[in-house]
Amino acid sequence: MFQSFDVTASPDQGPPRLSALRVTMAEHGAEVFVVPRADAHQGEYVAARDERLSWLTGFTGSAGFAVITSDRAGVFVDGRYRVQVREQVADVFEPVDWPEMSLLGWLSDVAPNAKIAFDPWLHTPKEVRGWQKAGRDVVPVENLIDLVWDNQPAAPAGKAHAQPEDLAGRTASEKIETLASTLKDAGCCATVLTLPDSISWLLNIRGSDVAHTPIVQAFAIVTDAGKTILFVDPAKLTEVTLAPEVTVATPESFLVACGGLDGKVWIDPATVPQAVFHVISQPHEARDLCALPKASKTDAEIAGARAAHARDAVAVVRFLNWLEGAVERGTTEIDAAVQLEMFRRETNVLRDISFETISAAGAHAALPHYRVNTQSNALLRAGEVYLVDSGGQYQDGTTDITRTVGLGEQAFSVRQAFTRVLQGMIAISELRFPKGISGADIDAVARVPLWRAGQDYAHGTGHGVGSYLSVHEGPQRLARTGHVPLEPGMILSNEPGFYVEGAFGIRIENLIVVRPAPDQPDQSIETLYEFETLNYVPIDREMIVMDMLRPDERDWINAYHQECLHRLAGQVDAEVAAWLHKVCAPI
C-alpha cells in the first residue's frame, strides 16, 4: 500500500520533547521559536527528517505550525484539522484557530515584546517581512528541533530517474534555453530555484524523496547563459543522465554559490528560504521562473494526461462496480481504499497514488480532507453517501477524481444538493471564455446553482495539477485567489462540493485542461478558450433529481456517459461492461 491507515497520534511523546526544546531555546536565548510544517522546499509533502511539527506536537495534518515560548505552545491549524489536532496533541499544547488568529495576533497577547527566532531555511522572505512589518524583531537561528531530535531520520536519498522526452514534450536543454532568454530580457545574471517540482520539471527528472509526489529534492542555479548547477546528493543521480549544460554540486555548496552571483538574480520571495534570499545581493523579485511554463503543459504532456486518465478510469469503474455490493459485504472505508488501490495497481504501471485516498462514508464525507485510520474506520451503510477522492501517479500523468455514490435510497435534500453540485461542475465543463480570464473570474460560475438554494462550499472550485508531479500545482487555480490568466495546456480540477457537518458530503471532480475553442459562427472574441475533460467515469445517475436539470445539462450528462461507455466498455470484463451499460444509459 502507498498509504497507511495507522493512528499516528502519540500525544504522550509531546511533553518531554517540548521540555527538551525549551531547554535548548533558553541556551540559545530564543524567547519564541516557530516550528513550521514546511521544509526548505515549501512542498506539500515533506520527508521524514522534516516532520518536525509532528515529531514535536504529535499533530500530523498537512498544514499548520507551532509557536513555542517559555510557557506557552500554540499549535495553529485551519478548519480542516480542528478536531484532529485535539486528538493528537497533549495538554501542554494549545490548539489555535488559524487563520482567524494569526501568529502575530497570538504573540501580541502571549509574548508582546519577544523576538521571533526561526530557522531561515524553513521560512520565506514574505513570511519574515510580515513579522517585521508588524514591528517584531526576528532572529535567524539553527534549527532547534534538530538539536534535540535523537535519531532524526536522514535526508531522503531515493534515486532520480529520467522523465523521457516523448512524455515531457521538451528537452531540458530547450527549457533551460527559454529560462536563460527570459533572464537576459530581464537583465538578470541568474535565477535561484528551490522548488523541487520546478527543478524536476526543468531537468526532466523525477525522484522518490517524498510520498505521492515524484520530485527530486534539490536546489539549482540557472544563469542567463543557460549554465545550470544542480545542488543535490550525487548518489541520487546514478541512474539518470542530465542535459549537457547541467553540472552537479553538493547541497552544502549551494549557499556559497548563491552568494557569489554577481548581478541581478531572479528570485521568488514567496517560496525561497530566507537563508538563500539573505545572501543574494541584487534580488529581482518575481514569481518562480518555472511556474508558468510548467503550468502550460506540452502536447506530449496533455496526450500523457489523457492516457493516464483513460487507464485510471478503468480502475475507478472497476471499483465503482465493486462498490455495488459493498454494503451487503460489510465493507469499511479502509477496505474500499485498499480495493481501489488494488485496482489501480492492476494497471501494472502505477508509480504511487497521487495523495492519500479520501474514502469517506456518511458524515465523514462532510470533511473535505478526511483521512481514514483504524480508529475512524466506518462501515459503508445503506442510506448514506460514500465519497471517494483519489488519484494515481503514472509516468505519463497525475490523476485526480472524486465521485460521490449513494448507498441505497437517499434523502431528497441530499439528491437535490448532489444535483446542484453536478450543475456547477457541468457549468465549468461547458464554459468558453476569452484569453485573459483567470480562475478568480469564473469560480462563481460553478456556485450559481448552489447559491440559488442558499448553499455553498468553503473551498475553491479547483486547483492546478502537475504532469507526473504534484497533484496540487500553481499558479493557476479555479478560485477567488486565482489571478493568473488561464492559458492552453493548464490542467485544473473542477470540483464543486457541498457539506453538511455531521450528516453528509458531496463532491464531484473531474480534471480539465484549457484548450483553444473551435471557431464559432459569429465569433467576436479574438482568442477563445474552453476546457477539455480528462476523466471519463460515470456519475451516479440515481443521485440526480431529474426535473432540476435543464435540457443542456441533461444533454451534457448523456453525452458524457455515452463517451464513458465508448471509452471504457472494451477495457473491462463482461460484468463491469454490463454495469457500465446500466449506469451510462441515457436519462
Add this chain to the structure above:
Amino acid sequence: MFQSFDVTASPDQGPPRLSALRVTMAEHGAEVFVVPRADAHQGEYVAARDERLSWLTGFTGSAGFAVITSDRAGVFVDGRYRVQVREQVADVFEPVDWPEMSLLGWLSDVAPNAKIAFDPWLHTPKEVRGWQKAGRDVVPVENLIDLVWDNQPAAPAGKAHAQPEDLAGRTASEKIETLASTLKDAGCCATVLTLPDSISWLLNIRGSDVAHTPIVQAFAIVTDAGKTILFVDPAKLTEVTLAPEVTVATPESFLVACGGLDGKVWIDPATVPQAVFHVISQPHEARDLCALPKASKTDAEIAGARAAHARDAVAVVRFLNWLEGAVERGTTEIDAAVQLEMFRRETNVLRDISFETISAAGAHAALPHYRVNTQSNALLRAGEVYLVDSGGQYQDGTTDITRTVGLGEQAFSVRQAFTRVLQGMIAISELRFPKGISGADIDAVARVPLWRAGQDYAHGTGHGVGSYLSVHEGPQRLARTGHVPLEPGMILSNEPGFYVEGAFGIRIENLIVVRPAPDQPDQSIETLYEFETLNYVPIDREMIVMDMLRPDERDWINAYHQECLHRLAGQVDAEVAAWLHKVCAPI
C-alpha cells in the same frame, strides 16, 4: 430640452487658444502642462467654467485630457471617442489612444526630461504620485488656461434645495454622527470632503450646479465631534435650512481651514485635489468616508427608487408604443430622444434627465456611448435595431434603463445575440449569493451565454447608481474592477450588451438593488443576498430566439412581463394598454 443635439465641434478656435496657452506656459516656465477634463470635484459632469479641455481643444467627450508642450499637443481619449476626437480637434492637436498609450509613455518620447506643470486643484495625489514614481519632476502652478480664457464663465451659483428626510431616510445629523464616530474610532480629528455627491448626500441637499446630476458643488470638513463646516457660496443656500451642526464658510477659506486641522485627517488620495492634500499635515489615507454609507440606500431611498422607476416606466412604455409606427413616420434619432423626454416631462415631476439620452439606430447602436447630434442624426429604418439608453432624475430617485428594439424583421444572428444578452441579464437578475461577494466575483455570470458563442462586450456588466444623485456612483460595480462586497441597499445597473462595429448593437439594462434573500429550505449560507429588479418595462419578445431559452429563463421572462402588465396597464391610456397586453403575452 435637458439635452442639446448641437454639433459642438469648433476646431478652428483651438489653434489660437493653444498659441496663447504656450505664451503663458513660457512666461511661467512650464515645459509641459496637463489639461484634464476633471474639475476640483472629480465629477463626471463639470460646470461651464471648468470645460477647459473642450475650450482649448474642441473635444467635448466626457473623459480625456490634453498634454501640451512647446511643440506638441496630445489629446488623450479612450476607445469611445477615437472617431469623435478626429472630428472635433484641429490639426495642431494629436489624438492619442489612451490608455494604451499613457501620459508618461507619451512624454518619455516627446519631452523625456521635462517637468510636469499642473493645476493642483484638478489632480489627485494618486495621479501626481504616479508621475513622481516614474521619475518625473512635478510643479504645481496656477491654472494657465484660466489665465488666457477671456470671458470664462463664472462658477455656477444654482440654488440648493433640501432633500426631504422622508426621501433620504436619515437626517443629516444622524449621518454626521455616524461619520464622527468612525473618525473617533480611527483616531482622526476630522475628514475633508471634496466630492459634491458625498457632501450633498451627507447634508441632505441637492443643487443645480452641473447638468444631469443634482449636486451642490462645495467642500466640507467634518470633525470627530460632528462639527461640520460647509465651504460654499452662501448665495446658493438662501432656500435651504442646514442641520444645526453645520456652519457655512466661503470656498476661499477652505484651504486655510484644512491646513489648521491638528491631528490625523481622514482623506481620500484618489479623489481629493493635490492642493488640499498638500496642506494636511497628518493624512489618514482611506476611501471617501461617505462612499460606503451612501452606497447602501436606506429603506426610504429604496422606496423612492421603486416609485421613481414605476413612474419612469410609464413614460418609457408610452415611448415604446409610440416607436411602433416610427419607421413609417420617418422618425430620426433626435425625434425619438425628444419624444422620450416629452413623455418623461409629462410625469410633471421630472427634474432633469440623468444623462444625455443614447438614441441610436442601426450601426450607431454599436457605439456604447453614442450621442446623437444634428450631423449624425439618422433615420430609424426597417431591418435595423434601435437602442435607447436613458434615465430621469426625480426627487425620489435616479432612473436608468436600456431597451433594444427590432425595427421590422431582424437577421437571425442579431436575434441570437439579443437572446444571449438577455440570458446574461436574466442570470444576474436571478442570482443569489453570499455576503462578501463583490461585483468582480459575479461579472462573468452575465457573460457565460455570450462567451459560449465566442461573443463578449468590452464594458462592465453594471455600475452603481445614486439616489437622486449621480447615475454613475461608486464604489460598488458589477465589473472585474468592482472589489467592494455587495451589501443590501446598493443599487446597480445590470446591462450586458453586444456590439458589432458598423452593423448593430444590443444592450438590455435594468437597475437592481441588493436585498436579503428569503430563507431557503436547506440553506447553509449564513447571510444570503439577491437582487430586486427596479425597472418593469417590456423586453422586445420579437427579438428572442425562443428555442435558445431554458425553461427557467422562459419562466423569468413571462413572470417579468406579467409584472409589467400588472404594474403598468392601469397607468396608461387604452391604446398603450392594448399594446402592453400584446407585448407582455406569455411566450
